[in-house]
Amino acid sequence: MRCIFTKGKQKELILFARDLYGLSWREMASKLRIGSSTLRDWRDEKYLVHYRIFCKIVKAFPQCEGFRTSIIGLKEDNWGRQPGGFRTKQNSRGFFDPKYAQQQHSWKSNGGRVGLRNWHTQMKANKPGKYHQMQQEKLKKSLQYKYKYHNQKYRNILELNVAEIFTENDIRFEYEHMIKCEGKFYLPDFTLDNVILECTYWHDVEQRARELRQKIEAYAKSGFSKTIVVTIQKYKHEYSRLLQGSNTVVITSEDLREILGGRTWAGRESLLNSLPKLSTDRAPAS
DNA sequence: GGCAAAACCGCATTACCCCG
DNA sequence: CGGGGTAATGCGGTTTTGCC
Known part of the structure; x- marks a missing residue:
């Protein structure tokens, strides 16, 4: 100051x-x-x-x-400093003075954004967690999280529903909690202990299912024994078919509410146990 | 990687002072 | 007066910082 x-x-x-x-x-x-x-x-x-x-x-x-x-x-310290970069470019001053055209060219042809690229590689190498978090925050800003509930913003209505259901049933969960699997970072929608819950109703089911399968495998290898995919009635059958596996269950938010609110609910364990049953016993909706 | 501005700092030169 | 020592000063380079 x-x-x-x-x-x-x-x-x-x-x-x-x-x-x-x-x-x-x-x-x-x-x-x-x-x-x-x-x-x-x-x-x-x-x-x-x-x-x-x-x-x-x-x-x-x-x-x-x-x-x-x-x-x-x-x-503040350094209060009046005029930054370089864009403003300099606008005013054709400094590096952007026409007389440096030749150097500009060589700079650009040598990679142009080499500095920024270095920054990315260095960050990835040295502070992967922090790097990922920063990228994620950037992403979050560009995405729209327009559903607010209990001081937390959710990306879509399905996520909101799930959060509501959990909260109503006094189940503690973590939303977009960053986890590291096999050197990569993931942000599963919801995590409860070693169970992961992903919400999706993306219409390109095949593509989304491929992505999910890959994620689920990574989750499984890192000790997340079960993954619950929450979708809407319309896609439930398709996702279910494409994501068959011992540790994956596809349900709708109504299913979730039923399990938690109804007689089948008797604690966290019960949730996990009742899921596979629910998924296989029920006739898929058309 | 680059630039511009603010802040900081090293060093050669200059100013000053004392004293024989 | 002039040598010698120290403090003050001028100059200009360097570092820091924030932004592209």
Whole structure:
């Protein structure tokens, strides 16, 4: 944080303080833990004084308190810096000056966004979890999470329904909890212990099922023994057929409500046990 | 990778002072 | 006056920061 004094006051303050200290510039600077050149630059009003340092001075010499009224504003550090990049491009300044056209060309032909690419590879290599989270947050911003329920935004009505059902039945769950499977990161819609719940009603069932199958395999290898796919009545049969497997169950949100709300519900274990039964016993809807 | 602006800092030069 | 030592100053390079 920097403070802006009215013209001349910063110089006055520094000189005044120096008198009070009774030290040389160098000594005073080291007392304030800044470089002597910096202190001089401040005296010459070349740069803005750190608010932190101003406080330090006032603390040492309360008679400097009066200068506070001369502060006409506070600014964040590096407050006025004009960024390069796009604005520079607009103004054809700096790197974007026409005289650098040749260099621009070579820069672009050498990969152009090499820096950004490096950043991505480095982040992936060094902080994969953080990287994925950042990417995910970016994605979340671009996607629309328009269904709000209990301080959590959901992506679609199906997810919302599931969240409601769980909440009504006092079942704790985690929404889009990031898990790592085989070096990759996934964000299953819902996780309850080692059970994963995915919501989908994407009309291209074949394609979605392929994706899901791949995910489910990864989940299974990382100890998530069961995956529940929640869809709508219309697609239930198709998804069910395409995702046959010992650890996968396809249900609708109504099914879920029935299990949890009805007689079959007797705790988490019961949920898990009743699922396969439900899925196979029932005649698929047409 | 790039740029621009702010902040910071090293160092050579200059100013100052003391003293024989 | 001039040598020698230290503090102050001027110059300009470097680092930091934020954005493309």
